[in-house]
Amino acid sequence: MRKKVILLIAGQLWRQAFRNKGIFLLTLIIGSLLVYAAISGWSNVAKQNSIRQQFQQAARHDWESNPDKHPHRMAHYGHFAFRPQSSLSFFDMGMESYMGSTVFLEAHKQNSVNFSEAGFSTGLLRFGEISIAMILQVLVPLLIIFLGFSSIAAERENGTLKVLFSQGVTWQELIAGKSLGIIGIVAVLYLPVIIVSIVLWLALIRFDVSAGELFRLLCIAGAYLGYLVIYSLIAVLLSAWSKTARSALVKSIGVWLLFTIVLPRATQAVGAYLYPAPSAIVFHAAIEKDILKEGDSHNPDDPHYKAIKDSLLRAYKVDSVEKLPFNYSGFIMAEGEKISATIYDQHQTQLQQLYARQNSIARYAAFVNPFMAVKYFSMAITGTDYHSYVRFQEQAEQYRYGLAQRMNELQMKYISNKKPGPDDKPYTISNHHWADLPEFQYKPPSLSAVIRQERISLAAFAAWFVLLLVLTRLLSKQLKVV
Amino acid sequence: MISLAFKNFIRSGSVITGLSLLFLTGLLSLFIGKQFLTKQQQHIADVSAWQQEHIDRNIRHFDKETGLLLYYLRFSIAHESEPINGLSIGQRDVNHSVKSLTIRNLEAQLYDTDLYNPSSLLLGNLDLSFVIIYLFPLLIIALSYNLLSSEKENGTWKLLTVQSGNPTRLLLQLMAMRGTVVFSVFMLLMVAAIGMLSLPFNATLLAFFGVSALYLLFWLATSFWVVSWQKSTAVNAVSLLTIWVVLTIVAPAVINSFLINRYPVPEALDTAVKQRKGYHEKWDMDKKVTMDKFYAHYPQFRKYPLPPGEFSWLWYYAMQQMGDDDAQQQSHELKEKLKNREQAGNKVALFIPTLHAQLQMNNIAQSGLGNHLQFIDSAARFHEKMRLHFYPRIFENTPVSRENWQQFKVASFTDKSSVNWVILLLPLLLSTILLLALSIFQLQSHKE
Structure with missing residues (x-):
């Protein structure tokens, strides 16, 4: 392939495109949408995070300003975790709207x-x-199709293709040149918007940016560039393959429709059908049943708790729980919390695995549908994907468990073992303990963990490139000029 | 001549492929709708079985104090689905179809989220409303974008007009022919829907049919309008696709993001934080503060004075009540905000056929936000009813065995609101007529 010829072909497509009024209008519409998406996404993240931060502080303030209390009352007073919206969600909303906040x-x-x-x-x-991501995933490919459908088919119809080939141009040069021309137009139009939105994002995080996060941006940019190149190649190849521009347009639109509108829903529906998930009530009833099987702390004759009691009495060589050197009911509650949390975790993990299996169909569909590859990859990098949803739940549960057990420890340590009489004031401990509880802080996953999670999407990207290159080669031998 | 054109048109391979693909997708969507309905019914059956078992187990465990028993007992209310819900799943997969509530603080339980897979919600449902709103217009576009232009480009248009005399009438006939084909597929799907989901013949079914049919007519008119510009095939195709993308993808997304930014709901978070404080701080206050407020809310319970001793269930439930009472303002503001959101959405939708069709289909299928808010209100009324039933029994400590526990079956809520035909149909009807008039005017004034 000769570089000069490719550039020449690209330049010609470029000039033609800018002469087309419809294309001009479309790029203008998409461009202004990008600006709108950047601004509204940015203000949404800023607004949501300031609301959530405000209530996180209010909840913490309420927690700390509790007077002297029994620690178990505090365990019920509890705390809130407000999920911070990922700063990159201004770029890709992902599942943000379905994740819950509180x-x-x-x-x-x-x-x-x-x-x-x-x-x-x-x-x-x-x-x-x-969001910017939605525009790049759904609308820009449409623009690419409009730019590309006639790129070769129209030349065939006009007979100019014959002229080109008589001048020694090869199929591969032609396809590369046309694709390059399309990518060039897309890049020149949207690069400024992308750069502005990066600056907006930097402002959002107050320019407190690490090398890792810059690398994140690079990953996103690379993924979208790859995706758009794939689309350009598809559009040009379909145009080369079709007899007329009209049939190339119909085919390309069909592909776009299948990729972005029909397949995502259909594949997810297949997943949900193959792996039916339990309803909330069945899920919670199963947990309740397992916990009761393990031991019922409310039942004085329960074998599990009776065994604990007997072993404690033996170990401390006392004849009643009131003579134990620590608060007995605090100990029992700690045990109960441990059992119920472990069982809950098991069920929750199972449920998450089930959901992951449901999603796997749509995920593997990335090999037939590059839209899914870029969608999942982009959501993962921006922290708005399914894994982030699970991660927040896990961290919140860990924090909850820590809070409950800390209160149980305080009870064991500071609360008398003697039951208060009906008219006695309940036992309390000093309120300085409340501030000792560390505040909840969500920790996002590391970039390397995210990339490992997205192996499938990356493999799908690679597969698409190989496929399109092979197709280009094969078609080059079979395509006809007229 | 028209019958000849029809034969010609229907014999074309791509037309048949397009029609059958759409029909099959439609059938798939009905299957998905049916699955959804079965799941909903199973869910409610599960809750019924669980509630019976749950009540039996707890009355055995906590048979001494009614107050302690009611701390644990949950009573459920189910959001019943009509079969037509399977045609437009709407927000029903996001929102709980059953609420299981204790008589304690309501605000802490009312907004609990259902178990769901967010990926499925994000990618959306392939229900019949999706097929009608997204895919049918594409079929209409594919069948009609080259109606005039291809005849012109092939040079057959002159011949046709000479034979028929009135080109506008001829075009209308050709368009009507395509419309008939589209409507046949739609009618077949409706018949299949009635069979598969056992839809009863009633006003809601007629409403769903009416709004869908008008929506299809709107798209036929839109296509005809673009055809009437008398531009080239490529321009028609790109223009119609752009209109489709704007109406099904761009406008809804922009309007939704506008509504969300315009009506954010910090009140939800505020309610959650307030209700916690409202209840818990009462443990550390003089009991009189709580009781005075409680008696002010429920004067009928003044006859139950606070019993002596450090703890009593009367005081406990009065404190729980304070969680709701103290968060009442925030909770009220939250509901107002959501109602505003819904109304604003409905108003904007009047001008955008895709949105109007989707929101109205959701309304008809009882799967919209408004319907969900009604369910929330009804769950709150149910909660209040249970409270008022049990409060006297707790305060008197009526023996647990004295209650007829068998009577507490799962309660149910059905939205009884009726169809507003004018709002349902008029916007689509007007836009269709307007587009048709524009097209005819265009054709008459640009005769060649």
Whole structure:
């Protein structure tokens, strides 16, 4: 392939495209949408995070300003975890709207993460959300199709293709040149917007940026560039393959429709059908049943708790629990919390594995549908994917468990073993203990962990490139000029 | 001549492929809708079985104090689905279809989230409303974008007009022919839907049919309008696709993001934080503070004075009540905000056919935000009813065995709101007529 010829062909496509009024209008529409998406995404993240931060502080303030209390009352007073929205979600909303923002953390009970945007939304949300990522994933490919459908087919119809080949141009040069021309147009139009949005993002995180995060941006940029190159090649190859520009357009639109609108829903529906998930009530009833099987702390004759009691009495050589050197009911609650949390974790892990299996169909569909590859990869890098959702829940649960057990420890250590009489004031401990509890802080995953998780998407990208290169070679031998 | 054109048109391979693909996708969507309905019914059946077992077990364990028993007992209310829900799943997969509530602090339980896989929600449902709103217009576009231009480009248009005399009438006939084909597929799917989901013949079914049919007519009119510009095939195709993308993808997303930014709901978070404090701080206050407020809320319970001793269930439930009472303002503001969101969405949708069709289908199928808010309200009323039933029994410590526990079956809620035909149909009807008039005007004034 000769570089000069490729550039010449690219330049010609470029000039033609800018002469087309429809294309000009379309790029203008997409360009202004990108600007709108950047601004609204940015203000959404800023607004949401300031709201959540404000309530996180209010909840913490309420917690700390409790007077002297019995530690178990504090375990029920509990705390809130407000999920911080990832700063890169201004670029890709991902599953943000379905994740929920608030979880109440208390002893004995794993609460759901509530107040998702979706729960408060009209049906409009389900049309999809606007973000820079959505525009790059859905709308820009459409522009690429409009730029590319006639690129070769029209030349064939006009007969100019014959002229080109008589001048010694090869199929591979032609395809490379046309694709390069399309990518060039897309890049020149949207690079400024991408750069502005990076600056906006930097402002959002107050320019406190690490090398890792810059690398994240690089990954995103690389993935989208790859995706758009794939689309350009598809559009040009379809145009080369079709007899007329019209049939190339119909085919390309069909492919786009299948990739972005039909396949994502259909593959996910297959996943949900193959791996049916339990309803909330079945899920919670199973946990309840397992916990009762392990031991019922409310039942004085329960064998599990009776065995604990007997072994404690033996170890400390006393004849009643009131003579133990620590608060007995605090000990029992710690034991109960351990059992219920372990069982809950097992069930929760199973459920998450089930969901992951449901999602696996759509994930592997990336090999037939590059849209899924870029969608999943982009969500993972921006911290708005399924794994981030699970991660927040896990960290909140860990924090909840730590809180409950810390209160149980305080009870064992500081609360008298003698039961207060009906008219006695309840036992309390000093309120300085409350501030000792560290505040909840969500830790996002490291970039290397994210990339490992997205092996499938990366492999799908690679497979697509190989496929398209092989197709280009094969078609070069079979395609006809007329 | 028209019958000849029809034969010609319907024999084309790509037309048949397109029609059958759409029909099959439609059938798939009905299957998915049916699955969804079965799941909902199973869910409610699970809850019924669980509630019976749950009550039996707890009355055995906690048979001494009614107050302690009611700390644990949950009573469920189910959001019943009509079969038509399977045609437009809407927000029903996001929102709980069952609420299981204790008589304690309501605000701490009312907004609990259902178990769901967020990936499935994100990618969306392939239900019949999706097929009608997204895919049918594409079929209409594919069948009609080259209606006039291809005849012109092939040089057959002159011949046709000479034979028929009135080109506008001829074009309308050709368009009507395509419309008939589209409507046949749609009718077949409706018949299949009635069979597969056992839809009863009633006003809601008619409403769903009406809004879908008008929506299809709107797209036929849109295509006809673009055809009437008398531009080239490529321009028609690109223009129609751009209109489709704007109406199904861009406009909804922009409007949704506008609504979310315009009506953020920090009130939800505020309610959660307030109700916790409202209840818990009462443990550290003089009991009189709580009791005075409680008696003010429920004067009928003044006859139950606070019993002596450090702890009593009367005081406990009065404290729980304070969680709700103290967060009442935030909770009220939250509901107002959500109602505003819904109304604003409905208003904007009047001008955008895709949005209007989707929101109205959700309304008809009882799967929209408004319907969910009604369920939330009904769950709150149910909670209040259970409270008022049990409060006297707790305060008197009526023996647990005296209650007829068998009577507490799963309660159910069905949205009874009726169809507003004018709002449902008028926007689509007007836009269709307007587009048709524009097209005819265009054709008459640009005769060649």
